[in-house]
Amino acid sequence: MASDISPKAEISPKAKIGNNCKIFPFAYIEDDVEIGDDCIIFPFVSILKGTRMGNSNKIHQGTVIGALPQDFEFRGEKSECIVGNNNIFRENVVVNRATHHGGQTVIGNDNVLMEGAHISHDTKVGNRCVFGYGTKIAGDCLIEDGAIFSSSVVENAKTRVGQGSMIQAGTTFSKDVPPYIICTKNCEYGGVNIEVARMHGVDDKTLKHIANAYRLVFHGQTSVFDAINQIEQQVPDGPFIRHIIEFMRVESLGIISKM
Secondary structure (H helix, E strand, O other): OOOEEOOOOEEOOOOEEOOOOEEOOOOEEOOOOEEOOOOEEOOOOEEOOOEEEOOOOEEOOOOEEEEOOOOOOOOOOOOEEEEOOOOEEOOOOEEEOOOOOOOEEEEOOOOEEOOOOEEOOOOEEOOOOEEOOOOEEOOOOEEOOOOEEOOOOEEOOOOEEOOOOEEOOOOEEOOEEOOOEEEOOOOEEEEEOHHHHHHOOOOHHHHHHHHHHHHHHHOOOOOHHHHHHHHHHHOOOOHHHHHHHHHHHOOOOOEOEOO
């Protein structure tokens, strides 16, 4: 089915628009843009060069996708902003493309970005994440599947958030948040994020193992390196425990604080 494109929308003839899209008046789409099928683009949305968008995305008023990176290293190189399928971008969201030639900012599938959220250059977002009102994600961050950011969260550059973790409202953090936990407003460990972990297929027995693993990390008197060794020795092995260990092994900026 052909797309329904308002004649009042400004769209480059070089842009590629999929089937069955609805594009409202005053949308602005540059060249070197690819948009998949079944997308809805509301008025006053800007989709800029380097954007590669999948199917069934809904983009609300005032949002900018593929904005130039806010990075002093940017010299006008050709880079990309990759958006998957079934994402919702509410009003006034900004997603920057990558800084350097060949780089990518990536938004996966089934994410919800609420009003005023901002995803900066070269950040990689997985699937089924939620970004609350006014949340700001700096450049070069990594966010795994199912992470939840409450409103007005600030994630500083080059940090990571593990799968299934939740960041409480008003938090500003500069260290990594391991998988399946709650990060409190004081950037401290607030326990295992039980309900979301269950949504990721974690059973009650494994939840106890995860809680024991984090007890060694956050309640012990050892380094993260020693805590990982203790987890390997004391906690039964399994895919979720291995993921926690692998996540913490590659940290470079440290992890959030103990309670």
